[in-house]
Amino acid sequence: MMGDERLENITSGTPFETEYSDELDDPDTAATEMFFDDLEAANANNSGEWVPADGEMRTRTVDVVSPSVAVSVKPEEWGTGDTTRSMRFSYEANTETQIEISATGTLWGKDEPQTETELVEADEDGRSYRYSLHTGESPHNQIHYPFDVDVRAGGQHVCSETITDGDHGEKVAVCDGTDGNVDTTDDLEWVDLNEQTGNYRVTLVDS
Incomplete structure (x- = not known):
């Protein structure tokens, strides 16, 4: 998640609802879709090469609710x-x-x-x-x-x-x-969907 301030903040413990509050308050914006777009961009930027860590590795598993x-x-x-x-x-x-x-x-x-x-x-x-x-x-x-x-x-x-x-x-x-249900069309292999609850689960890693 290095390089994306909002995702880094979430990895450090800031609630998803805080970092994406503007999107959640806008009926014309899908907050979960914006979140996944940011994840996909960060994943692309940090994949395929070694990224040196200058401190402790941080991981956080986040549950995101798709609105219904x-x-x-x-x-x-x-x-x-x-x-x-x-x-x-x-x-x-x-x-x-x-x-x-x-x-x-x-x-x-x-x-x-x-x-x-x-x-x-x-x-x-x-x-x-x-x-x-x-x-x-x-x-x-x-x-x-x-x-x-x-x-x-x-x-x-x-x-x-x-x-x-x-x-x-x-x-x-x-x-x-x-x-x-507000559908999220992203089909990302690193995102798990609980079909019963509509919750998406993803693990973030930062250093």
């Missing part, structure tokens, strides 16, 4: 005709991560669909927020069924669901189970 998110939506209040005035989103993740939740549909009295997006911090505790269309732009404060809900995390579009008038008052799963 669960998101549901419940339309709460009828509007005019086939519309709703509000909806409640519930969400959680297996690790602290920021996710992007978008609802796309046509407002009452409008011709073109529009998208409303919310950035939220998800973790294992589970949280929710109420999205209300009660604005000062009456009567354009209702969204027609059907409308689409999309979820992004870790730089990826994770899952989506179309919500219909038959779902009104019901809690609808948008991401549930394995469809909420």
Whole structure:
């Protein structure tokens, strides 16, 4: 890991979540993928030749969680005709991560669909927020069924669901189970993946 400051810090004991906090806080960046890119570059720079050590060798095995998110939506209040005035989103993740939740549909009295997006911090505790269309732009404060809900995390579009008038008052799963996994596409022989937990394990060596 010589030559990469962040990887050297992790080998010395700094938590992965600290060194890659900016990536973890960005829904358009896959922190695990960035970590593996850095590992691959460091491995290439330090392989194939003898590297003299000027001190003690340090090794550290790191577990990195690939985020998995669960998101549901419940339309709460009828509007005019086939519309709703509000909806409640519930969400959680297996690790602290920021996710992007978008609802796309046509407002009452409008011709073109529009998208409303919310950035939220998800973790294992589970949280929710109420999205209300009660604005000062009456009567354009209702969204027609059907409308689409999309979820992004870790730089990826994770899952989506179309919500219909038959779902009104019901809690609808948008991401549930394995469809909420944020995939990491790297196939690196020096990284072990626990299929059950989604944890990646890699051993770092520095001097």
